[in-house]
């Protein structure tokens with residue numbers, strides 16, 4: 001079993017332990033999603049590294065049940081729980097992304113070292129990637145260099161499959177750098193800036209500006225919601241990582257999705273009913289954009305109780321109704 005997915009399984013089993021009250025943990029560290037280009041991978045890091053703390057010895061069992069119900073909910077609302085508990089999303093904790101472990105075929109047949117020699121750094125990226133670059137002779141393209149070794153490197157080829165699934169033509173290959181071979185993805189450049197860097201958002205917000213920013217954020221939410229649902233209806237996979245760094249707003253204020261790499265894109269088993277999708281989208285949007293709503297003073301709780309029958313390894317007495325506080 002490869003480390004990357006062992007870790008994902010670990011979250012799942014750890015959550016069952018949390019729900020069984022075996023391991024308390026610092027909830028403030030779990031499932032926090034930072035905005036910024038690195039956030040899908042930082043979310044993964046947060047998810048795979050829950051902070052475990054020694055348990056205080058005797059806890060009353062009702063208290064423990066409340067605690068575990070809360071932990072269970074929190075888990076279901078986390079980055080992967082939000083995918084796992086939806087029956088229309090083709091994701092479970094042992095799922096491998098489409099195209100998994102095909103780096104040899106996907107990257108290693110095409111030596112692009114000379115083609116990308118004059119690249120200029122455009123944006124640094126997550127821990128699986130070595131950055132996004134521009135090329136002087138290919139102005140409408142960007143080059144992404146991806147790691148072919150190290151943690152989760154088997155997921156690198158999934159990005160190529162995802163880009164193809166979304167109908168984007170890409171050139172893939174490898175480049176030999178002093179430190180070794182890296183994967184190369186040459187793709188269409190998307191012009192635009194993230195919402196939080198746009199004029200609609202500012203860090204010195206007065207009350208009126210806050211209302212405008214909130215309206216703009218809600219408008220962006222509706223636009224992205226429509227876009228992602230339409231993609232599903234066209235038979236495309238689910239784009240699930242629509243955080244700030246992955247939505248670029250162009251000069252006409254139109255939003256574009258970027259970053260089709262692991263772990264943001266997953267296949268679906270079916271196109272969900274609109275209201276099912278809307279409920280899921282709403283939760284995930286507020287989860288991914290939580291810090292922006294907090295900054296505006298409008299935090300929206302991401303509330304979701306997983307369905308009892310979808311959990312496994314649970315004793316029926318654990319399946320208590322939610323205790324209202």
Ligand SMILES: *[C@@H]1O[C@H](CO)[C@@H](O)[C@H](O)[C@H]1NC(C)=O
Nearest residue numbers: 111112113114174175176181
């Ligand atoms: C790829 O091409 C570069 C430049 O021609 C060369 O230095 C490098 O050794 C090649 N890499 C492999 C693995 O063949």
